[in-house]
Amino acid sequence: MKSNSLACLMGIAVLFAALVAPAGAAELPANLRMNGFVTQGYFLSDHNNIYGNSESGSFDFRELAINASWRPRSDLLVAGQLMSRRAGNVNDGSPQVDYLLLDWRAQDGLETQSGLRLGRLKVPYGFYNDTRDVAFTRPSILLAQEIYYDMLRDLTLSVDGAGFYRQGTAAGLNLDLDLVLGAPKRNVAVEYTYLGGDMPGKFDSGMAVVGRLMLSDPQARWRAAISLSSFDLDYDAFDDPVPELLPGDGQLHVDIAVLSAQAGYRSWVFTAEYILQHIDWSELGGVVALKPEVDLEAFYLQAQYRFSSQWDLVLRYGEAYLDRDDRGGLDYQARLAELGIASQPAARYARDLTLGVGWQPSPDWLLRAEWHRVRGALWLPRQDNPDDLQLERNWNLFALQATYRF
Amino acid sequence: MGYFLRYGVLAIVLGVLPTQSLWSQVVIAHPGVQADSLSPAYLFSLFSLRARHWPLGQPVSLIVFEDQHPAHINFVKQDLGVYPYQLRGIWDRYIFSGAVQAPRVVDSVQDMLYWVSHTEGGIGYLESDVGDIQGVRVIEIK
Numbered sequence: 001m002k003s004n005s006l007a008c009l010m011g012i013a014v015l016f017a018a019l020v021a022p023a024g025a026a027e028l029p030a031n032l033r034m035n036g037f038v039t040q041g042y043f044l045s046d047h048n049n050i051y052g053n054s055e056s057g058s059f060d061f062r063e064l065a066i067n068a069s070w071r072p073r074s075d076l077l078v079a080g081q082l083m084s085r086r087a088g089n090v091n092d093g094s095p096q097v098d099y100l101l102l103d104w105r106a107q108d109g110l111e112t113q114s115g116l117r118l119g120r121l122k123v124p125y126g127f128y129n130d131t132r133d134v135a136f137t138r139p140s141i142l143l144a145q146e147i148y149y150d151m152l153r154d155l156t157l158s159v160d161g162a163g164f165y166r167q168g169t170a171a172g173l174n175l176d177l178d179l180v181l182g183a184p185k186r187n188v189a190v191e192y193t194y195l196g197g198d199m200p201g202k203f204d205s206g207m208a209v210v211g212r213l214m215l216s217d218p219q220a221r222w223r224a225a226i227s228l229s230s231f232d233l234d235y236d237a238f239d240d241p242v243p244e245l246l247p248g249d250g251q252l253h254v255d256i257a258v259l260s261a262q263a264g265y266r267s268w269v270f271t272a273e274y275i276l277q278h279i280d281w282s283e284l285g286g287v288v289a290l291k292p293e294v295d296l297e298a299f300y301l302q303a304q305y306r307f308s309s310q311w312d313l314v315l316r317y318g319e320a321y322l323d324r325d326d327r328g329g330l331d332y333q334a335r336l337a338e339l340g341i342a343s344q345p346a347a348r349y350a351r352d353l354t355l356g357v358g359w360q361p362s363p364d365w366l367l368r369a370e371w372h373r374v375r376g377a378l379w380l381p382r383q384d385n386p387d388d389l390q391l392e393r394n395w396n397l398f399a400l401q402a403t404y405r406f
Numbered sequence: 407m408g409y410f411l412r413y414g415v416l417a418i419v420l421g422v423l424p425t426q427s428l429w430s431q432v433v434i435a436h437p438g439v440q441a442d443s444l445s446p447a448y449l450f451s452l453f454s455l456r457a458r459h460w461p462l463g464q465p466v467s468l469i470v471f472e473d474q475h476p477a478h479i480n481f482v483k484q485d486l487g488v489y490p491y492q493l494r495g496i497w498d499r500y501i502f503s504g505a506v507q508a509p510r511v512v513d514s515v516q517d518m519l520y521w522v523s524h525t526e527g528g529i530g531y532l533e534s535d536v537g538d539i540q541g542v543r544v545i546e547i548k
Protein backbone atom coordinates (compact mmCIF):
# COMPACT_ATOMS: atom_id res chain seq x y z
CA MET A 1 0.00 0.00 0.00
CA LYS A 2 2.70 2.42 1.07
CA SER A 3 5.05 1.60 -1.81
CA ASN A 4 2.15 1.67 -4.28
CA SER A 5 1.21 5.18 -3.29
CA LEU A 6 4.85 6.21 -3.49
CA ALA A 7 5.23 4.70 -6.96
CA CYS A 8 2.07 6.50 -8.00
CA LEU A 9 3.37 9.77 -6.60
CA MET A 10 6.67 9.39 -8.40
CA GLY A 11 4.91 8.38 -11.61
CA ILE A 12 2.98 11.61 -11.51
CA ALA A 13 6.16 13.53 -10.72
CA VAL A 14 8.06 12.01 -13.66
CA LEU A 15 5.11 12.59 -15.99
CA PHE A 16 4.89 16.18 -14.84
CA ALA A 17 8.62 16.65 -15.37
CA ALA A 18 8.41 15.15 -18.86
CA LEU A 19 5.51 17.40 -19.81
CA VAL A 20 7.18 20.58 -18.73
CA ALA A 21 10.58 19.63 -20.18
CA PRO A 22 11.67 21.51 -23.29
CA ALA A 23 10.97 19.85 -26.61
CA GLY A 24 14.61 18.82 -27.20
CA ALA A 25 13.98 15.25 -26.23
CA ALA A 26 16.97 14.07 -28.26
CA GLU A 27 19.25 15.46 -25.55
CA LEU A 28 17.77 13.28 -22.81
CA PRO A 29 20.63 10.77 -22.60
CA ALA A 30 23.06 13.60 -21.79
CA ASN A 31 20.90 14.36 -18.74
CA LEU A 32 20.82 10.81 -17.46
CA ARG A 33 23.48 9.31 -15.17
CA MET A 34 23.71 5.91 -13.57
CA ASN A 35 26.00 4.78 -10.77
CA GLY A 36 26.15 1.90 -8.37
CA PHE A 37 28.23 -0.24 -6.07
CA VAL A 38 28.67 -3.75 -4.74
CA THR A 39 30.04 -4.46 -1.26
CA GLN A 40 30.90 -7.81 0.30
CA GLY A 41 31.86 -8.19 3.93
CA TYR A 42 33.40 -10.90 6.08
CA PHE A 43 32.97 -10.94 9.85
CA LEU A 44 34.70 -13.11 12.42
CA SER A 45 34.07 -12.78 16.16
CA ASP A 46 35.35 -14.71 19.15
CA HIS A 47 31.99 -14.34 20.94
CA ASN A 48 28.54 -13.03 19.95
CA ASN A 49 27.20 -12.81 16.41
CA ILE A 50 26.90 -9.94 14.01
CA TYR A 51 25.84 -10.12 10.34
CA GLY A 52 25.12 -13.82 10.52
CA ASN A 53 26.98 -16.51 12.40
CA SER A 54 30.21 -14.55 12.78
CA GLU A 55 31.50 -16.81 15.55
CA SER A 56 32.38 -19.27 12.80
CA GLY A 57 33.08 -16.56 10.20
CA SER A 58 30.28 -15.03 8.15
CA PHE A 59 30.12 -13.78 4.58
CA ASP A 60 26.48 -12.93 5.19
CA PHE A 61 26.87 -9.23 4.49
CA ARG A 62 26.30 -7.80 1.03
CA GLU A 63 25.21 -4.41 -0.26
CA LEU A 64 24.20 -3.84 -3.87
CA ALA A 65 22.80 -0.65 -5.27
CA ILE A 66 22.14 1.02 -8.56
CA ASN A 67 21.06 4.61 -8.86
CA ALA A 68 19.99 6.89 -11.65
CA SER A 69 19.45 10.59 -11.91
CA TRP A 70 17.83 12.58 -14.65
CA ARG A 71 17.55 16.31 -15.19
CA PRO A 72 14.51 16.87 -17.38
CA ARG A 73 14.90 20.61 -16.85
CA SER A 74 17.73 22.59 -15.35
CA ASP A 75 15.81 23.17 -12.12
CA LEU A 76 14.41 19.65 -11.77
CA LEU A 77 16.21 16.50 -10.73
CA VAL A 78 14.65 13.06 -10.55
CA ALA A 79 16.83 10.60 -8.65
CA GLY A 80 16.36 7.10 -7.36
CA GLN A 81 18.33 4.21 -5.93
CA LEU A 82 17.38 0.57 -5.75
CA MET A 83 19.21 -1.29 -3.04
CA SER A 84 19.60 -4.83 -1.78
CA ARG A 85 21.12 -5.34 1.64
CA ARG A 86 21.84 -8.73 3.11
CA ALA A 87 22.89 -8.51 6.75
CA GLY A 88 22.63 -11.71 8.77
CA ASN A 89 19.10 -12.23 10.01
CA VAL A 90 18.37 -8.50 10.04
CA ASN A 91 18.05 -7.68 6.33
CA ASP A 92 17.26 -10.41 3.81
CA GLY A 93 18.58 -8.83 0.63
CA SER A 94 15.22 -8.20 -0.99
CA PRO A 95 15.45 -5.15 -3.28
CA GLN A 96 14.16 -1.96 -1.73
CA VAL A 97 13.70 1.54 -3.06
CA ASP A 98 16.36 3.33 -1.05
CA TYR A 99 15.33 6.76 -2.30
CA LEU A 100 13.21 8.03 -5.16
CA LEU A 101 12.63 11.72 -5.33
CA LEU A 102 11.81 14.78 -7.33
CA ASP A 103 13.99 17.76 -6.44
CA TRP A 104 12.90 21.22 -7.51
CA ARG A 105 15.61 23.86 -7.17
CA ALA A 106 13.36 26.85 -6.50
CA GLN A 107 16.17 29.35 -6.13
CA ASP A 108 19.73 28.99 -7.35
CA GLY A 109 22.42 31.61 -7.10
CA LEU A 110 26.08 31.96 -6.31
CA GLU A 111 25.49 32.57 -2.63
CA THR A 112 22.27 30.75 -1.81
CA GLN A 113 20.39 27.79 -3.19
CA SER A 114 17.10 26.38 -1.99
CA GLY A 115 14.67 23.76 -3.09
CA LEU A 116 11.93 21.29 -2.31
CA ARG A 117 12.01 17.50 -2.49
CA LEU A 118 9.15 15.07 -2.75
CA GLY A 119 9.18 11.28 -2.55
CA ARG A 120 11.24 8.82 -0.52
CA LEU A 121 14.00 10.89 1.03
CA LYS A 122 17.13 9.94 2.96
CA VAL A 123 17.15 11.01 6.59
CA PRO A 124 19.82 13.65 7.21
CA TYR A 125 21.37 13.08 10.59
CA GLY A 126 24.97 13.32 11.68
CA PHE A 127 27.69 13.20 9.05
CA TYR A 128 27.10 9.74 7.66
CA ASN A 129 23.46 8.66 7.90
CA ASP A 130 22.29 9.82 4.45
CA THR A 131 24.85 7.57 2.78
CA ARG A 132 25.35 4.99 5.52
CA ASP A 133 25.07 2.02 3.16
CA VAL A 134 27.65 3.35 0.72
CA ALA A 135 31.03 1.89 1.68
CA PHE A 136 32.96 4.63 -0.14
CA THR A 137 31.45 7.26 2.14
CA ARG A 138 32.13 5.34 5.37
CA PRO A 139 35.36 5.86 7.28
CA SER A 140 35.33 2.22 8.38
CA ILE A 141 33.52 -1.05 7.67
CA LEU A 142 31.15 -0.61 10.59
CA LEU A 143 30.07 2.97 11.02
CA ALA A 144 30.47 4.17 14.60
CA GLN A 145 27.69 2.12 16.18
CA GLU A 146 27.34 4.64 18.98
CA ILE A 147 25.62 7.08 16.58
CA TYR A 148 24.80 4.95 13.55
CA TYR A 149 23.53 2.00 15.57
CA ASP A 150 22.71 -0.61 12.91
CA MET A 151 19.58 -1.63 14.79
CA LEU A 152 18.35 1.93 14.31
CA ARG A 153 19.09 1.79 10.58
CA ASP A 154 15.66 0.85 9.34
CA LEU A 155 13.85 3.54 11.30
CA THR A 156 16.25 6.28 10.23
CA LEU A 157 16.89 5.07 6.69
CA SER A 158 14.32 7.07 4.76
CA VAL A 159 10.95 8.74 5.00
CA ASP A 160 8.15 9.00 2.48
CA GLY A 161 7.22 12.64 2.42
CA ALA A 162 8.58 16.06 1.62
CA GLY A 163 11.73 18.03 2.32
CA PHE A 164 13.07 21.54 2.12
CA TYR A 165 16.71 22.50 1.84
CA ARG A 166 18.62 25.75 1.81
CA GLN A 167 22.34 26.18 1.23
CA GLY A 168 24.02 29.47 1.88
CA THR A 169 27.50 30.91 1.66
CA ALA A 170 28.29 34.00 3.69
CA ALA A 171 31.46 35.39 5.19
CA GLY A 172 33.43 32.52 3.71
CA LEU A 173 31.33 29.84 5.41
CA ASN A 174 28.72 27.40 4.16
CA LEU A 175 25.51 27.04 6.14
CA ASP A 176 23.23 24.23 4.99
CA LEU A 177 19.77 23.43 6.30
CA ASP A 178 17.89 20.21 5.56
CA LEU A 179 14.34 19.56 6.74
CA VAL A 180 12.41 16.34 6.10
CA LEU A 181 8.88 15.42 7.09
CA GLY A 182 7.07 12.17 6.40
CA ALA A 183 6.36 8.56 7.26
CA PRO A 184 9.43 6.55 8.36
CA LYS A 185 10.02 2.88 7.63
CA ARG A 186 8.31 0.64 10.19
CA ASN A 187 9.28 -3.00 9.80
CA VAL A 188 10.13 -5.94 12.01
CA ALA A 189 13.67 -4.60 12.50
CA VAL A 190 12.14 -1.54 14.20
CA GLU A 191 10.17 -3.86 16.51
CA TYR A 192 13.38 -5.66 17.42
CA THR A 193 15.09 -2.38 18.24
CA TYR A 194 12.37 -0.73 20.28
CA LEU A 195 10.20 -3.63 21.49
CA GLY A 196 12.87 -6.27 21.93
CA GLY A 197 11.65 -8.75 19.32
CA ASP A 198 9.15 -9.61 16.60
CA MET A 199 5.89 -8.70 18.31
CA PRO A 200 2.40 -10.06 17.53
CA GLY A 201 1.28 -6.54 16.63
CA LYS A 202 2.98 -3.98 14.43
CA PHE A 203 3.77 -0.32 13.97
CA ASP A 204 1.06 0.55 11.49
CA SER A 205 1.75 4.23 10.96
CA GLY A 206 4.20 6.87 11.97
CA MET A 207 5.49 10.36 11.47
CA ALA A 208 9.03 11.70 11.44
CA VAL A 209 10.30 15.26 11.55
CA VAL A 210 14.00 15.62 10.86
CA GLY A 211 16.24 18.66 10.62
CA ARG A 212 19.97 19.19 10.24
CA LEU A 213 21.92 22.42 10.28
CA MET A 214 25.51 22.19 9.10
CA LEU A 215 28.17 24.88 9.20
CA SER A 216 31.28 24.17 7.17
CA ASP A 217 34.37 25.54 5.60
CA PRO A 218 33.67 25.72 1.83
CA GLN A 219 36.79 23.67 1.13
CA ALA A 220 35.75 20.98 3.58
CA ARG A 221 38.57 21.61 6.04
CA TRP A 222 36.09 21.41 8.90
CA ARG A 223 32.35 21.06 9.47
CA ALA A 224 30.00 21.06 12.43
CA ALA A 225 26.38 20.05 12.57
CA ILE A 226 23.39 19.72 14.82
CA SER A 227 20.70 17.22 13.87
CA LEU A 228 17.34 16.94 15.57
CA SER A 229 14.71 14.35 14.78
CA SER A 230 11.47 13.16 16.25
CA PHE A 231 9.69 9.91 15.46
CA ASP A 232 6.16 8.98 16.56
CA LEU A 233 5.19 5.40 15.79
CA ASP A 234 1.67 4.01 16.29
CA TYR A 235 1.71 0.47 17.59
CA ASP A 236 -1.30 -1.76 17.00
CA ALA A 237 -1.16 -4.76 19.36
CA PHE A 238 -3.80 -6.80 17.44
CA ASP A 239 -4.62 -8.93 20.51
CA ASP A 240 -7.37 -7.87 22.90
CA PRO A 241 -6.72 -8.29 25.74
CA VAL A 242 -2.97 -7.87 25.28
CA PRO A 243 -1.01 -10.81 26.74
CA GLU A 244 0.79 -10.06 29.96
CA LEU A 245 4.19 -8.36 29.59
CA LEU A 246 3.63 -7.49 25.92
CA PRO A 247 3.12 -3.91 24.67
CA GLY A 248 -0.41 -2.66 24.06
CA ASP A 249 -1.86 -0.13 21.63
CA GLY A 250 -0.21 3.25 21.80
CA GLN A 251 2.44 5.54 20.46
CA LEU A 252 6.18 5.13 20.80
CA HIS A 253 8.05 8.44 20.88
CA VAL A 254 11.71 8.66 19.93
CA ASP A 255 13.53 12.01 19.93
CA ILE A 256 17.11 12.18 18.75
CA ALA A 257 19.68 14.96 18.96
CA VAL A 258 23.13 14.58 17.41
CA LEU A 259 26.05 16.99 17.63
CA SER A 260 28.83 16.48 15.09
CA ALA A 261 32.21 18.06 14.50
CA GLN A 262 35.01 17.28 12.09
CA ALA A 263 38.31 18.95 11.29
CA GLY A 264 41.17 18.10 8.98
CA TYR A 265 44.81 18.91 9.47
CA ARG A 266 47.29 17.89 6.77
CA SER A 267 46.73 14.14 6.30
CA TRP A 268 44.55 13.81 9.40
CA VAL A 269 40.81 14.04 9.86
CA PHE A 270 39.40 14.16 13.37
CA THR A 271 35.72 13.51 14.01
CA ALA A 272 33.55 13.53 17.11
CA GLU A 273 29.83 12.94 17.39
CA TYR A 274 27.48 12.82 20.35
CA ILE A 275 23.92 11.52 20.50
CA LEU A 276 21.17 11.88 23.03
CA GLN A 277 18.11 9.80 22.30
CA HIS A 278 14.95 10.01 24.39
CA ILE A 279 12.76 6.92 24.14
CA ASP A 280 9.27 7.01 25.60
CA TRP A 281 7.38 3.69 25.87
CA SER A 282 4.90 4.89 28.48
CA GLU A 283 1.81 4.56 26.24
CA LEU A 284 2.69 0.99 25.28
CA GLY A 285 3.16 -0.69 28.64
CA GLY A 286 4.41 -4.25 28.98
CA VAL A 287 7.87 -5.34 29.97
CA VAL A 288 9.53 -2.96 27.52
CA ALA A 289 8.07 -0.04 29.49
CA LEU A 290 9.17 -1.22 32.94
CA LYS A 291 11.11 2.00 32.93
CA PRO A 292 8.78 4.07 30.71
CA GLU A 293 11.31 6.66 29.56
CA VAL A 294 15.04 6.42 29.08
CA ASP A 295 17.77 8.63 27.65
CA LEU A 296 20.25 6.83 25.46
CA GLU A 297 23.59 8.60 25.43
CA ALA A 298 26.58 7.85 23.26
CA PHE A 299 29.64 9.41 21.65
CA TYR A 300 32.70 8.54 19.67
CA LEU A 301 36.05 10.10 18.80
CA GLN A 302 37.73 9.16 15.56
CA ALA A 303 41.05 9.90 13.86
CA GLN A 304 41.68 9.08 10.22
CA TYR A 305 45.20 9.27 8.84
CA ARG A 306 45.67 9.20 5.09
CA PHE A 307 49.32 8.26 4.79
CA SER A 308 49.32 7.93 1.01
CA SER A 309 46.90 8.56 -1.81
CA GLN A 310 45.77 4.93 -1.59
CA TRP A 311 46.02 4.06 2.10
CA ASP A 312 44.35 5.24 5.27
CA LEU A 313 44.22 4.26 8.91
CA VAL A 314 41.34 4.79 11.28
CA LEU A 315 41.35 4.73 15.06
CA ARG A 316 38.13 5.22 16.98
CA TYR A 317 36.83 4.93 20.50
CA GLY A 318 33.20 5.18 21.47
CA GLU A 319 30.82 4.52 24.33
CA ALA A 320 27.07 3.95 24.25
CA TYR A 321 24.59 3.59 27.11
CA LEU A 322 20.96 2.68 26.53
CA ASP A 323 20.02 4.33 29.81
CA ARG A 324 22.40 7.05 30.85
CA ASP A 325 21.15 6.82 34.44
CA ASP A 326 21.92 3.10 34.52
CA ARG A 327 25.18 2.75 32.61
CA GLY A 328 26.01 -0.71 33.88
CA GLY A 329 22.50 -2.09 33.25
CA LEU A 330 22.19 -3.30 36.84
CA ASP A 331 18.90 -1.47 37.62
CA TYR A 332 17.47 -2.97 34.46
CA GLN A 333 18.60 -6.43 35.52
CA ALA A 334 17.03 -5.91 38.97
CA ARG A 335 13.69 -4.75 37.51
CA LEU A 336 13.47 -7.85 35.33
CA ALA A 337 14.57 -10.08 38.21
CA GLU A 338 11.54 -8.88 40.19
CA LEU A 339 9.40 -10.40 37.45
CA GLY A 340 11.44 -13.57 37.57
CA ILE A 341 13.16 -12.86 34.25
CA ALA A 342 16.91 -13.37 33.97
CA SER A 343 18.73 -10.79 31.85
CA GLN A 344 22.16 -9.74 30.66
CA PRO A 345 23.12 -6.22 31.82
CA ALA A 346 25.85 -6.04 29.14
CA ALA A 347 23.07 -5.67 26.56
CA ARG A 348 22.53 -2.15 27.91
CA TYR A 349 25.91 -0.65 27.02
CA ALA A 350 28.89 -0.97 24.70
CA ARG A 351 32.37 0.46 24.58
CA ASP A 352 34.21 -0.09 21.34
CA LEU A 353 37.83 0.46 20.34
CA THR A 354 38.32 0.21 16.58
CA LEU A 355 41.47 0.04 14.52
CA GLY A 356 41.15 -0.19 10.75
CA VAL A 357 43.04 0.15 7.52
CA GLY A 358 41.76 0.99 4.06
CA TRP A 359 43.37 0.50 0.66
CA GLN A 360 42.09 2.02 -2.54
CA PRO A 361 44.13 0.42 -5.34
CA SER A 362 42.08 2.35 -7.90
CA PRO A 363 39.26 4.89 -7.54
CA ASP A 364 36.74 2.11 -8.25
CA TRP A 365 37.92 -0.31 -5.58
CA LEU A 366 38.11 -0.05 -1.82
CA LEU A 367 39.33 -2.78 0.50
CA ARG A 368 39.15 -2.50 4.27
CA ALA A 369 40.16 -4.53 7.30
CA GLU A 370 39.42 -3.70 10.90
CA TRP A 371 39.47 -4.96 14.42
CA HIS A 372 37.04 -4.08 17.19
CA ARG A 373 37.68 -4.66 20.89
CA VAL A 374 34.26 -4.38 22.48
CA ARG A 375 32.98 -4.48 26.04
CA GLY A 376 29.19 -4.70 26.13
CA ALA A 377 26.55 -5.94 23.70
CA LEU A 378 24.21 -3.00 23.20
CA TRP A 379 24.44 -2.75 19.43
CA LEU A 380 24.45 -6.45 18.64
CA PRO A 381 21.38 -7.49 16.64
CA ARG A 382 18.98 -9.68 18.61
CA GLN A 383 18.09 -11.37 15.31
CA ASP A 384 21.58 -12.90 15.23
CA ASN A 385 21.77 -13.40 19.03
CA PRO A 386 18.34 -14.70 20.02
CA ASP A 387 19.31 -15.52 23.60
CA ASP A 388 20.41 -12.49 25.64
CA LEU A 389 21.85 -14.72 28.33
CA GLN A 390 24.34 -16.18 25.88
CA LEU A 391 25.82 -12.75 25.15
CA GLU A 392 29.42 -12.35 26.27
CA ARG A 393 30.44 -9.06 27.77
CA ASN A 394 33.94 -8.90 26.28
CA TRP A 395 34.39 -9.78 22.65
CA ASN A 396 36.48 -9.11 19.58
CA LEU A 397 35.42 -8.64 16.01
CA PHE A 398 37.57 -8.85 12.91
CA ALA A 399 36.10 -7.64 9.64
CA LEU A 400 37.05 -7.48 5.97
CA GLN A 401 35.25 -5.63 3.23
CA ALA A 402 35.64 -5.27 -0.53
CA THR A 403 33.65 -2.77 -2.51
CA TYR A 404 33.47 -1.86 -6.17
CA ARG A 405 31.75 1.16 -7.63
CA PHE A 406 30.60 1.91 -11.15
CA MET B 407 80.08 15.16 -2.88
CA GLY B 408 80.23 18.12 -5.25
CA TYR B 409 78.60 16.07 -7.98
CA PHE B 410 75.85 15.01 -5.62
CA LEU B 411 75.18 18.58 -4.65
CA ARG B 412 75.25 19.83 -8.23
CA TYR B 413 72.98 17.11 -9.58
CA GLY B 414 70.81 17.38 -6.51
CA VAL B 415 70.21 21.08 -7.12
CA LEU B 416 69.66 20.39 -10.81
CA ALA B 417 67.13 17.67 -10.03
CA ILE B 418 65.24 19.94 -7.65
CA VAL B 419 65.19 22.79 -10.15
CA LEU B 420 64.05 20.54 -12.98
CA GLY B 421 61.67 18.59 -10.83
CA VAL B 422 59.98 21.30 -8.82
CA LEU B 423 59.91 24.37 -11.04
CA PRO B 424 58.07 22.85 -14.00
CA THR B 425 55.33 21.35 -11.83
CA GLN B 426 54.74 24.76 -10.33
CA SER B 427 54.79 26.82 -13.49
CA LEU B 428 54.06 24.82 -16.62
CA TRP B 429 51.41 22.44 -15.31
CA SER B 430 48.76 25.03 -14.77
CA GLN B 431 45.25 24.17 -15.87
CA VAL B 432 42.82 25.91 -18.16
CA VAL B 433 39.17 26.07 -17.23
CA ILE B 434 36.93 25.77 -20.27
CA ALA B 435 33.20 26.19 -20.74
CA HIS B 436 30.52 25.99 -23.38
CA PRO B 437 30.65 29.09 -25.64
CA GLY B 438 27.16 30.04 -24.43
CA VAL B 439 28.42 30.59 -20.89
CA GLN B 440 28.72 34.35 -20.52
CA ALA B 441 31.73 34.51 -18.22
CA ASP B 442 35.33 35.37 -18.98
CA SER B 443 36.53 34.98 -15.44
CA LEU B 444 35.43 33.27 -12.23
CA SER B 445 36.53 33.69 -8.66
CA PRO B 446 38.16 30.66 -7.03
CA ALA B 447 35.21 30.55 -4.61
CA TYR B 448 32.70 30.40 -7.45
CA LEU B 449 34.75 27.73 -9.21
CA PHE B 450 34.73 25.65 -6.02
CA SER B 451 31.00 26.16 -5.61
CA LEU B 452 30.46 24.82 -9.15
CA PHE B 453 32.82 21.86 -8.75
CA SER B 454 31.47 20.94 -5.34
CA LEU B 455 28.03 20.63 -6.99
CA ARG B 456 26.31 23.33 -4.94
CA ALA B 457 25.17 25.77 -7.63
CA ARG B 458 23.19 24.24 -10.48
CA HIS B 459 22.86 27.34 -12.68
CA TRP B 460 25.11 29.94 -14.24
CA PRO B 461 24.17 33.56 -13.45
CA LEU B 462 22.33 33.81 -16.78
CA GLY B 463 20.35 30.68 -16.11
CA GLN B 464 22.04 27.89 -18.08
CA PRO B 465 22.28 24.60 -16.20
CA VAL B 466 25.77 23.84 -14.88
CA SER B 467 27.08 20.55 -16.26
CA LEU B 468 30.43 19.36 -14.95
CA ILE B 469 32.70 17.41 -17.23
CA VAL B 470 35.71 15.88 -15.51
CA PHE B 471 38.47 13.36 -16.09
CA GLU B 472 38.67 10.20 -14.00
CA ASP B 473 39.89 10.61 -10.44
CA GLN B 474 43.41 9.31 -11.10
CA HIS B 475 43.93 11.28 -14.34
CA PRO B 476 46.93 13.64 -13.94
CA ALA B 477 44.95 16.59 -15.32
CA HIS B 478 42.22 15.96 -12.74
CA ILE B 479 44.68 15.63 -9.87
CA ASN B 480 46.47 18.83 -10.86
CA PHE B 481 43.26 20.77 -11.43
CA VAL B 482 41.70 19.72 -8.14
CA LYS B 483 44.84 20.41 -6.12
CA GLN B 484 45.85 23.67 -7.80
CA ASP B 485 42.57 25.31 -8.77
CA LEU B 486 40.23 23.94 -6.13
CA GLY B 487 42.75 23.63 -3.33
CA VAL B 488 41.71 20.19 -2.11
CA TYR B 489 42.82 16.61 -2.75
CA PRO B 490 40.89 14.54 -5.28
CA TYR B 491 39.71 12.15 -2.55
CA GLN B 492 38.24 15.10 -0.62
CA LEU B 493 36.33 16.31 -3.68
CA ARG B 494 35.18 12.74 -4.31
CA GLY B 495 33.96 12.60 -0.69
CA ILE B 496 31.87 15.74 -1.19
CA TRP B 497 30.46 14.38 -4.46
CA ASP B 498 29.63 10.94 -3.09
CA ARG B 499 27.70 12.34 -0.14
CA TYR B 500 25.48 14.23 -2.57
CA ILE B 501 25.30 11.65 -5.38
CA PHE B 502 24.38 8.65 -3.22
CA SER B 503 21.63 10.49 -1.37
CA GLY B 504 19.97 11.69 -4.56
CA ALA B 505 20.81 15.35 -3.94
CA VAL B 506 22.72 15.99 -7.16
CA GLN B 507 23.60 14.50 -10.50
CA ALA B 508 27.08 13.02 -10.83
CA PRO B 509 29.52 14.85 -13.14
CA ARG B 510 30.13 13.40 -16.59
CA VAL B 511 33.43 11.52 -16.58
CA VAL B 512 35.54 11.48 -19.75
CA ASP B 513 38.87 9.82 -20.42
CA SER B 514 40.43 11.82 -23.24
CA VAL B 515 41.09 15.43 -24.19
CA GLN B 516 38.97 14.91 -27.32
CA ASP B 517 36.02 13.78 -25.24
CA MET B 518 36.51 16.65 -22.81
CA LEU B 519 36.41 19.17 -25.68
CA TYR B 520 33.48 17.41 -27.33
CA TRP B 521 31.29 17.37 -24.22
CA VAL B 522 32.17 20.88 -23.05
CA SER B 523 31.46 22.30 -26.50
CA HIS B 524 28.24 20.27 -26.94
CA THR B 525 26.68 20.58 -23.48
CA GLU B 526 24.70 23.69 -22.63
CA GLY B 527 26.31 25.23 -19.56
CA GLY B 528 29.15 22.70 -19.69
CA ILE B 529 32.35 23.37 -17.74
CA GLY B 530 35.56 21.36 -17.68
CA TYR B 531 39.32 21.81 -17.70
CA LEU B 532 42.41 20.96 -19.69
CA GLU B 533 46.12 21.02 -19.18
CA SER B 534 47.51 24.19 -20.68
CA ASP B 535 49.89 22.39 -23.01
CA VAL B 536 47.27 20.72 -25.18
CA GLY B 537 47.57 23.28 -27.98
CA ASP B 538 44.76 25.15 -29.70
CA ILE B 539 41.44 25.11 -27.94
CA GLN B 540 38.57 25.68 -30.32
CA GLY B 541 34.85 25.61 -29.81
CA VAL B 542 35.01 26.36 -26.09
CA ARG B 543 35.33 29.45 -23.96
CA VAL B 544 38.47 29.73 -21.87
CA ILE B 545 37.72 31.07 -18.40
CA GLU B 546 40.24 32.85 -16.29
CA ILE B 547 40.30 32.13 -12.57
CA LYS B 548 41.07 35.21 -10.51
